Amino acid sequence: MMLGEREMALNVVIMAAGKGTRMRSALPKVLHKLAGRSLLSHVLGRAAELGAQRTLVVTGHGAEQVEAHVGAAATCVRQEPQLGTGHAVQQTVPALDTAHATTLILNGDVPLIEPATAAALAAACGGERLALLTVVLQDATGYGRIVREASGERVLAIVEHKDASAEQRAIREVYTGMMAAPTALLQKWVMALNNQNAQGEYYLTDIVAMAAAEGVPVVATQAADEVEVLGVNSPAQLADLERRFQRRQAEALMNAGVRLADPARFDLRGTLTCGQDVEIDVNCVFEGAVTLGDGVKIGAHCVLRNAVIAEGVVIHPFCHIDGDKDGVSVGAGSLIGPYARLRPGAQLGAEVHIGNFVEVKNSTLADGAKANHLAYLGDATVGERVNFGAGSITANYDGANKHRTVIGHDVHVGSNCVLIAPVTLGDGGTIGGGSTIAKNTPPDQLTVARAKQVSLAGWKRPQKKR
Structure with a gap:
């Protein structure tokens, strides 16, 4: 004004x-x-x-x-x-x-x-x-x-x-x-x-x-x-003013139709733009510029910073979405968490599933891709309907430079795989569990890269000297 x-x-x-x-x-x-x-x-x-x-x-x-x-x-x-x-x-x-x-x-x-x-x-x-x-x-x-x-x-x-x-x-x-x-x-x-x-x-x-x-x-x-005129002279006064200000912001959001589970347990440290029928559970923190589309549901104890969340997305409790300068976007109908982490540059398409203890950084996941458990996707381009197995990671850093992993459409990556970038996985391919992949893989084929299993008869575990 x-x-x-x-x-x-x-x-x-x-x-x-x-x-x-x-x-x-x-x-x-x-x-x-x-x-x-x-x-x-x-x-x-x-x-x-x-x-x-x-x-x-x-x-x-x-x-x-x-x-x-x-x-x-x-x-x-x-x-x-x-x-x-x-x-x-x-x-x-x-x-x-x-x-x-x-x-x-x-x-x-x-x-x-x-x-x-x-x-x-x-x-x-x-x-x-x-x-x-x-x-x-x-x-x-x-x-x-x-x-x-x-x-x-x-x-x-x-x-x-x-x-x-x-x-x-x-x-x-x-x-x-x-x-x-x-x-x-x-x-x-x-x-x-x-x-x-x-x-x-x-x-x-x-x-x-x-x-x-x-x-x-x-x-x-x-x-x-x-x-408007309260000053800050002590940590107690600062905390009191913080809660007063947050209550004012919470009331403005609720007046606009946002459902807050408890306005006393809500923190907005930037700007929050919400569509219709948005639900936010307790102890969520919003920083920078965050946009939530129609029908978005945010579970308890989530932190969102510089992110655009499309309509119908469900973010389960204890997720950390930090877009920093590059931003994060989550496509319509996606499911995130619980305990997921989306870092700067994560761009997710529609109906993407990111599950518990999965981290995504500077990666694009196309529509329908899934990484449901205990995985890391860094500097990756992931195609449609990919299933990225539990415990699998993209090894994107060689100690000096970052490299990209490209995963084609409809690829299935088994559990506990390491994809050593730069590498490309062909459309429709399957990577056998426990594989370490350092070369490009062909489309529509099973690729397995793991050592032959050996059992040694008579081997004894070393004992401590008494």
Whole structure:
């Protein structure tokens, strides 16, 4: 959601300098992940959706890691040392573009603000007013309180929790740490801040009193949902926000007709597109971009990443489907698992069966092919109606290079066979169980390659010396 033409002139400042002591981690707080993406990545995405002309990220603790993570997505400005939120914005003053009349300030550890809420906040500023994003909380501990005039309309100040009186701490409307201000005035106000407070820090919230003293209107817009403004300061808060976010995603899917066995045991860490009558059992994880066709059934404890699953597919419990960059596709009516693994480049046709403890990597299986037990297919092209026996593998790696195995249509590969690539098995052929195949085999013939069975009379097993 982008701002209208009048509000398009927009700077976005993302506060990402904090140490996050309570996370008890060497990783900067804003790089911890929510739903598979860093907290900061979520907020950078919001800035992009708003169509910001200039996005600045204030870094400090772990600056090099954070800046490497940001890359070309924004301009980074360092805050060293970290002397409060007002001091952080002071560092951005030379980089703010006053041609962009509004500056929107977001927090790198508050990842779930909705684009509509951020856009409304910027629009409330309109380059003329100081706009604050607030929310009403049952427990406002730790948040800056919104102090209004007697009528309750005009905002007079924000008082930090540690500096608030008992009467002020009773206020339930709190400042979320996000605001939008006229850029030129913001530059002037933050440079006039002082640190005469209990913590000896420069509070960005002090600009509210400055605006009120100058007669600049101070307005407040409220977030529709508490989840939008919850920050992360500890592993417990991160876990709580993860579950809240996952519940929201689960409800959206169920509203679209997806049947989740238990929405409390569901994780989406990317995008999930579902057809009609999709069923998903408990403890399934979806990462990257996953598409499920009509009537797909996903068993318990499955992980799917970057995969396209066609209609009518059944994926039994405990399967791992990881398309990574190359993707995985499963054709209509196929049966997968349980305990199967499909790796990048696995492309399965219709009615393919991949059974328990079978692994497929960078291989194409045509319609009706089956590998039902304890097998490995790597770098292989498998024809229609092939039956690949239990314990059989394609030996695709010679220690330096990968080679391909081509299996023709209607081939039957017996149990415990090794196909040493590069090798081609002719259409309709049969490979006897226990064979090691290193040469191409003819079509429609039985090929057996195993040592002659020998029994040695009188042989005794070696004994340990006593």
